[in-house]
Amino acid sequence: MFDHLRKYAAVYVVAISGLLLTCLSSWNVRQELQSNHLKEFQWAAADRIQSVRAVVEQGLDTLLEIRGLFYAARSIDDDEFLVFTESILKRRSYIERLMWVPLSAAPALLESPTASDGRTPVVPSGSNAPRTMSARSDHQPATPAAFSAARTGSGTAQRAAPAADSELAEVIARAAQTGKLAVSGRTRLDPARPGAGYAIYAALPVFGPADASAGSSATAEKGASLLGFVVGAYDLQELVHVAINLLEPRGVEVLVRDDSAVGDARLLHFYASRLESRTARSDSGLLPEGGDEQSQVAVRIPVGDRHWSITCVATDTFRSAEAFTEAHWLVLFGGLACTVLLCLYLVRSRRELENRIRLTQTIYEREELFRQLAETVDVVFWATNAEATRLEYIGPAFRHLTGQGVRLESSELSLMLDVFRPADGRALHAALEQLRSNGGRFTIVLPVERGDRGLRWLRVCGFPVREPGCELSRIVGFFEDITEHKLAEDALRDSEEKLRTLFNHSPDLIFTVDSQADILLTNRPLPFPIGTGGEKRSELVLPANVRIGYRDRLQQVFASGCVDHFQFARDDATWWEVRMVPISSASEVMAAMVVLTDVTENRKLQWQAIRNARLASLGVLSAGVAHEINNPNHAILANASLLARIWRDALPILAEYEEEQGDFLLAGLSFHQASQVIERGMTEIGDNAKRIRKIVNNLKHLGKEDRGQMDEVADVGKILRAVARLLAARIRKHTDAFSLALPDSLPAVKGNVQQLEQVFINVIVNALESLPERSRSVRVSAAADDQGKRITVRVEDQGQGIAEDVITQIGEPFFTTKGDSGGTGLGLSISSSIIEKHGGVLRFESRENEGTTVCIELPVIKED
Template sequence: MFDNLRRYAATYAVAIGGILMTCLSSWNVRQELQTSHLKEFQWAAGDRIQAVRSVVDQGLDALLEIRGLFYAAQGIDEQEFLVFTDSILKRRPYIHSLLWAPLLHSPQQALPGSAPGTPPASSATANADDLAIAGPQRVPVLLAAARSEPAAAQGVDLNTTPELAALLQRARESGNIAVSGRIDLVRPGRETVRVIYAALPVYAPGHSRHPGALPFARKQADPLGFVVGVYDIEELVHVAINLLEPRGVEVLVRDDSAGGDAQFLHFYASRLEPRAAVKASGLMPAYDEDQPSMVVGIPVGDRSWSIICVATHTFRSAEAFTEAHWSVLVGGFLFTALLAFYLVRSRRELENRIQLTLTIYEREELFRQLAETVDVVFWATNADVTRLEYIGPAFRQLAGREAMLDSLDGAAPSLLLDVFEADARRTLVEAIGQLQAEGGRFTVVLPVLRGERDLRWLRVCGFPVREAGSPLSRIVGFLEDITEHKLAEDALRDSEAKLRTLFNHSPDLIFTVDGEARILLTNRPLPYPVGGAGEKRSELILPPEVREGYLQKLQQVFASGRIEHFQYNSSDATWWEIRMVPISSATVATTVMAAMVVITDITENRKLQWQAIRSARLASLGVLSAGIAHEINNPNHAILANAPLLARIWQDALPILNEYEQEQGSFLLAGLSFEQARQTISRGMRDIGENAKRIQKIVDNLKHLGKQDRGHMNELADIGKILPAVVTLLDTRIRKHTDAFTLDLPAALPTVRGNVQQLEQVFINVIVNALESLPDRSRSVKVSARADHAGNRVIIQVEDQGKGIAEEVMAQIGEPFFTTKAESGGTGLGLSISSSIVEKHGGILRFEANHNPGTTVSIDLPVSTEE
């Protein structure tokens, strides 16, 4: 009806005039827009439904052809059956197998040797009562033809499968073709195929059952057997629809005679949308539910199938140009209608062009805003890189070439390449060449020098663009200024390198451990193995006696999150400190993920501590010596005061005693004769005075040595007085080591400006070292002082005949803590401090080996220029 209205609408419009024609044309256009898509779909869906129905009928007709062959020939052997069915299989590729299965009434009945020509004697007259007595019937496969492997091998009883038994029973009852529901045909080692079985009973001549016979009628003749066809559902639908033009129609085939999920037979996705898939329930995909659809039921044997066609979103409509043949048939009467259709079509195309133009304009405007707003430079060239098709406006800021950008159409690619120097340009050309050869994208970072000092870094990316039928149509890409990122990345890399260098060159051994004390990271190769393969135990670095304490401290670090440390000394007299610092998680500060262990050699620090303690003790000794000197001075002053008095008393009493000896003769004093007592007392009085003065001199030197040194360097030091005082102070030690000590001083020496106490310390250290180097008391030590020829410097020399100094020791003799007397308590600081003091006085401390065993130490000091 709608077609008739459309056909005569233009005639009515022309007859009633221009106004009605306009209204009818408008209505026609509206109706065309609403129904054209549906009409086209209905035609396409009808073609597909008809194609499926035709193919199904042709497939079932194959069974009739085989039955006709049986009726035409009295007997057919297997070869004839295969020759006949081969042509059927070639013409109908969706037929999987064709079978002939005779009906046997007892298990003992043997298979016939060929297809039926005449019925078996028992089969022709058998009735239902006889079958009930005979027992279960068999339907074994006698002849089978298939493309590769038949659905059932020869001898397989089809009646043992419930689905096939029901199918054969329906075929016997109806006398016509019976079709099964969907059956999954399992093929070992191959994909499972969804098939349907169709069975056609074959009766003996003259016993053919009438199709209209009632199912419950008895005394009917049984068939000789069944022609069974196995049909691949997917291939059947594919053969039916594949020859049709792709129009964007999806086809769902369902079995209405089945129930539940068994209704679903096959879903044929549109070739324009091959990824579509049907639901598990056999319904169409959700995105197709609102699309036009057509449902048609077709009979398939004794079953009813539904064919559902749904238009996809990509349904290809032939539009209204297919109406042109109707206009030719009606001639001039429909000319106006054809003209109106043309106008509608033109208007539709115009609207499409306008919409396309607006879309293109909006996209171009969006791209222009994007290209002019961002700092990224977009570019595009043809596939051969002979023409620069586009380059973004931001290129002006990058290259500073405004004049060259005024006429961009057809510009040479050199406009882009000339921004870079020769090496960078060569790298970019190679990257583009590799893209042309391999088709992959590329990303390179290249330097650009703007001016003499402005160095920028650009990231250049290129991408291939391909169109249908062309391997490469153009190359597009962008340039991005990544100077800030590059500088930050270089700074970060440099910082990491410095940190790694600092970490690796640290004098300490640094490593991180986990909670099990396994080493995770270390700043240097470990000196010896610390565990088996793949396991590094940190406690094995330490001496055995320290390991248990180390592990306990490490457990405390992981438990409390606090820093722990302890010290230990090794067998080579070195001291070490271990510091364990917890490393917490960045998200959970209370969770200790690992610990950093730092092992530091603190031997020098320990020696400095010992030296500080020793210096403190020496300072205390100095204070104590000053106190002792004060206590000694009191009785010594009494001795000095009374010794001269006693000497004068003895001198006054001596004439009396002499006179008494003359008168009385010799007498005894303290058990001594007067002559012996006179000599002893005179000598004793003299020794008491001299020793008291010596005690006073020693005490004065001790007091001077114990006096606090405030570090003043402006004192006038008389070397001629300092050296005798030092010798007097060291008198006991001198007499202990040698019998040949000599102090050689001139009558007068120029003064030296500096610190008297520090110079005394230097002379004491040098003389003590000379005395301790003597192997026996027969060797000598000579201390001398003199002014040089110019009179500008005073040279003090200490010469000994000791063991001498070896060359390797001479090279390290002034270094702190270097000593050859460690076993006797030497600290190695004496000569180092002495050298420092001499340098502060502007002098030089030198060591020279003598020709004979021994060493000469020279102290060269500048003379004070002030009177």
């Protein structure tokens, strides 16, 4: 019993240790899975709450769009209102009705029903009542009549009579009293249908043009002219479904409640998970049965003048991103299985070792048989004693193998070692010593010089021979001439290594395919999965929209034996060229080699060359246009100056005539008025002609050929002033708050003046185009650092800002967010490369909806 335990002690230790470690690992995995499950539910719930919040805000912003329509147009009729709202109803499927209720029509709407709290709403009257179409004045637009657009079955808008119920009356009354956006509680979409869904109303007051910015109760109290209300009806079920359907089903139920309401009216909508077979709803606004036991996340959001609460509950089928929800059981059973297998392996290894010991007992009995066998083959067998000091046997073929006159009767070990070069002999002796020390076998390949046959290669193998007591009794082995195999192997290895080096280091993706488009050989791991049948389908490396065309072209290559190629674009904006080359054997195409080359850079260079050519053409054209404008402008300047002098000379004569004859008319004006008009007109003609001359000079300067010289001395302040004059019209178009803050003098920089102008124009134009309204500002400033080594130009705007996922790509060629308006994505890329050539840095700092700051740092000219 004791011997048995000692023999299998390792097995027992492994079994006990494996059991303990497996249980501990299973418990740890279970705890981690539960923690990750809760975190993933919180992330999923946050996504759904944010989605509902975003859709609600989009729906309420629709009322702001319609109010903007009334502010932008002097008058709106029924057809225009229907056209405008139809596009909104198509984009917002959860909006059932959009109405315009003028204040003149509001009393009838508000007085007929009674509000849900039992009060009769009151509409402001008196001096703030809107004027009708007939009472239209120059200061206030006429109030349009009541309009209403309702959704049809196809989603388009149709005219409809303005709806009226208690919730609508109450929300309009609250909007009139507060001057803010008001939202109603839950109401039926169609009260006549018992099974109809629920909706809410939202009312936005619209004030007169003088108070277009009004929207608060403080403005209403000061006597703002209230024109009416923009009212929207929102289907709660469709609103929540639109928000949630944008997300992947995860097994999360959403309960939307109105905290501003009481009783059953608190419940707005309950969204059941798409992964649940049941449909759980609660008319009381409470969570479904059993919901309190599940993980929950609740958030309260403002909706107009009300507050909603959104509660997300994880169902039993909540889907997380975990690979295995029962992974702790897998770890437990897997660990136990591995422990059992390891124990079985150790038991089997022990038994095999015992069998090997028994087998060594038969080696001595068969030694004579092996000796006879060694005498008859070309392989030279040899044997030494256990100490590797005496050669016990060497086959007679050794003399033929080495080609030397050796004495096989000698028992010296040097007989076997001296046939090799000294270094190779020492290597063989070291292998023998290593075999004696660790008992392992060895195989080495050594060269041997043979006079008549030249250099030969011998493979020397050695094996230990042990007695039943596990003691080394002798060392045996053999010599084998592998010269032909060695030479062939070396040649094949060199050829294969060269070919594989070329094949693997190719920047292209290369693979061969058969007639079924299955891959036979490739130079790198493929970026697509293996087909369902075990084959590697080559079309999966291509986008889905080009796979059919690729298969057709590949079939043509196999049929015609001609090379074919085409190009395609991926979703990541990269361009690839596919070349298909047939591999023929005799007259039959056996396979085809397909080469995928990334040609994005080539196409970018082509597009950039085209862009540069267009810009050069525009520069030449602007210079020509400037020249053509200069000629008539010179005539205007000369004639304006001449006419001004003539008028000054004629003015005393006309004044004397007035004193003698009395006042007289010139072009329907009195002499005094005409003299002022003519004097002012002459001055304006001259000033505007000079302004035209400045603009023309700027255009001619912009169109000047850029020879790419970087040794010009550039005055950054002068360049910025010229750019501001050149962009004056665009600045007036986008903003009323443009400022240029420059010191009296700045250190000079060395570079290309025209390229720096191009950079400043690109940056300022981008800042202007980012402004959402004219009241936002753009500020351009320049200053030198304290050491006077660098100049920093800052362009700060109050625009829409740049998203975090976009700001990392804005310097890449051909990346643009203004593709719909003709943007090429080359402006900032070219600007960045220009600043780098000047030894400067172009940096961006931006926050969404707050603005962007562009910093351009340039080194000043070093003083010798």
